[in-house]
Amino acid sequence: MPEQTHTRYGSNIGQPLTRREGLLKVTGSARFAADNHPEGMLYAALATSTIARGRVTFLDVAAAKAHPGVVDVIVPGNTPQLAFDPDDKDSPFTFRMDVLQNDRVRYANQAIAVVIGETLEAATEGAALLAPRYDVEPARMGLDGNETFVPPAVGVGEPPDIDNGGDVDAGLAGSAKRVDATYETPAQYHNAMEPHAIVAQWDGDKLTVDTPSQALTMGQGRIAQLFGIDPANILIRSPFLGGGFGSKALMKGPQILGIMAARRTGRPVKLVLRRDQMFGPVGHRAPTRQTVRMGTDDSGQIQAIHHHNHTATSSFDDFFEPAANLSHTLYAAPALKTTHTAVRLDTGTPLFMRAPGEASGSIALESAVDEMAEACGMDPLAFRLKNYAEVEPISGKPFSSKNLRECYEQGAAAFGWSKRAAAPRTMRDEAGLLVGWGMGTATFPALIFAADARATLKADGTGLVEIGAQDMGQGAWTALAQIAADGLGLDIDQVEFRMGSSDLPNGGIAGGSGHTATAGNAIHAAGGDVIAKLARLATDDQRSPLFGAGNAGVVARDGRLVRRDDESRGESYADILARAGLPALEGQGSAGADQDAQKRYAMHAHGAVFAEVKVDPELGQIRCTRLVGAFAAGRVINPRLVRSQYFGGMIWGVSFALHEEAVMDHRSGRPLNANLGEYHVPVNADIPSLEAILVDEKDSIINALGVKGVGEIGITGTAGAIANAVYHATGVRVRQAPIRLERLLGDLPLAAE
């Protein structure tokens, strides 16, 4: 993109503004979906299966209906007629859902009935009174013992097996040093703080829903398809999300059941999932067993990498965690191959969760690289620099930008990496705790999706920018408003910014760390469009001081257009509009992938994460005491929010390495820890010290704004860095996440010496 398009910017982008909705949130005034209570609203409660596979043979509907306050019970056979079979697929983003179309149970915590009551208590008790009976079939659980197959595609439409043309087996055979190691990661559940919730109300064939959504337009389309109504008749309001992590990108069965309940009763209905009900129908990250085979020559130069991922999907749909594909981008290897296999289990369908593929792939690859560096007798950072990829290893394409070297340098300096003792189990603190330092490389693809935006200049010279974008907590309300203001050459307080509602232009999806690129570039283009129209009005008008300057000859700044070659000559927006007799002027903009650039360039954000852990040698208890991450992700719109996103990602990395694990009961097929008391995520006490360094990176190829994603990259690199730090502290390599203390102690008590 030509550099001159950036001259239009004022001073909003780059400012560390605090969240504009922060006051609402800390005072409890921000209205989340479940905060809505329309007049006459009923409450719906799900009854969910306690088995993972079989049929429901009996529900005591009479008992539920007899309970005071219960209004209605929805079971298979009395649901409103759907216009589209929820077990059909018509696109890669259409996933099968369970909405009471039959008596089959395909996973634990699947909805088997909906009880609707005048109060939540009545509905909940009604659901308990259903006392279901089942024909139980044995649950298929675990990565072993079930038929293994090669998935037709992994992630979203990627081939399961990819190589760069090199001969991996020959490369390994000819290597002087080799690592062949297998790493396991568990099933994980998103567990956003805000559960999936919906308040649905019908007015004839018009539907209004309040529900958290990472993709308003897609959600609108899915509801329209299922209920056979015009998408224009559906209004989804989602001003705030209490976290999404991918699980709110697609409409899920429980949300559809809430809409059904409103349709059947003719009254507004609220349905909020209980925490345990989120362990089933709303997606999760599948377990993986990954084998990394790697070999180097005598100098530590990688000769070959084979990354294989064995994972799982549900019995009834396809989503395969593309974990091995992380190896496509990071380390130069003349021979590189990634492969995938899978089994089908009686769980809900795994879906996108916090760097799907990248996160689980990263802990395996970064651990293997650490093992390889040690085998070569090299410092882990030196080893990574030696094998630095100047072009994308899988494709040979140049990077649109890549300042990973600077990330390594700045991160290492801030952390003090040069003082690291080479040998494991040689560092201790004053309290006698074992100290370990580890590192990992972070990477995440720079994605952009299709979106549209509308920008309006009003007669008073202020602006209005509208887009159906979504704030998941990442700060879109603020960062996108900064882009909107600069696109119009106005101060942020002079621009009304609207988002979070499906009656606005399609804001694309808030996923894949692509929302700022997606919505931001659409907003940027809309601003450019209206400013160009305004400039035409002025430069074509003999009465304007800008007459004859030409569109490219003016700059928009502080509510005025000025001549590029003489900034003393200009005119305010209000004056231009007044003379033209226009109450307002509207512009449109859109964003989407530049197919040509994507063919020619590899586009990724990068980073380096350094971790310190301390391990109690008597207990094996691990604490991550210090994390430093340095990331290069193109242009930074708001450094405060970007730093916060990196922090969030790094904390999820801690979670991946040390905390999160859904423990599945292989007999019943149920998660044993479907609650936040036993499904552990980090709390403040687990995160003593975080530092995120924003490394400068200019990318004029990637998109007009030059931004990459920052949401998910922090989880990559971090989990591996912690695993490597635990090894460095203890000399014990645990190849199973989370690294639990008893796995660490194993048959080698650390206190024995």
Place this chain on the structure above:
Amino acid sequence: MYAFNYHRPASLAEASAVLVANADAKFMAGGQTLLPAMKLRLANPSDLVDLVALRAELSGIRREGDRVVIGAMTRHGEIATSDVLLAAIPALAGMAAIVGDPAVRSRGTMGGSLANNDPAADYPAAALALGATIVTDRREIAADHYFLGLFETALEEGEIITAIAWPIPKRAGYEKFRNPASRYAMVGVFVAERADGAVRVTVTGAGASGVFRATDFETALTADFSSAALAGVAASPEGLNTDIHADAEYRAHLVGVMARRAVAAATA
């Protein structure tokens, strides 16, 4: 939530009568275990007999000669900060200070915890180690005869704990390895050298049948009350719990570490 009957008796006699008259009735002291269990429908009492009106009568901490008597309705937070107890049995006050979380400590009671006898509760370890006496509305029960297994005690139908009498030891210490989220003991070890010189080491959170004595550790400490004396003593994983938080082998390992640390605390 289902419907149940709520009672707030004004006397011990009335409380006991209400409980006996209703087959599925439960006493509630602080409610910090029972109410969450009811919310999850792990308990479905037909009648809740709230003892809160007896709090004035049944709470308080006083020294009586060589023992400290604590009213059954005394809350953990009050026990943790009692000057009387901090002077006489600091290990017991310290235990109360790490029961649950601040919310639990401001409502939960010593009597409620001992009546419930959760296998991961703290007080059972102290009671068995110090030789506490459980005083009820009808008798006194020695700790050695009180704990009968998981959630099982010597209490009879309708019997109410009114106070717990704690003999003051020469020295004592408690260390627990807390579940990172619930703060329940994954393993808690209480060591005590009683006034008569007898040594007790008790373990909570680990045993498949609730609190138990670690007699090998007692023998070693009887000879030499120091953490060094425990260097070669290991607990057996036999009879210990395995769950999603830790397996029996790790719990056995923890018993050793917590015991050594508890002795160090007692001798500090």
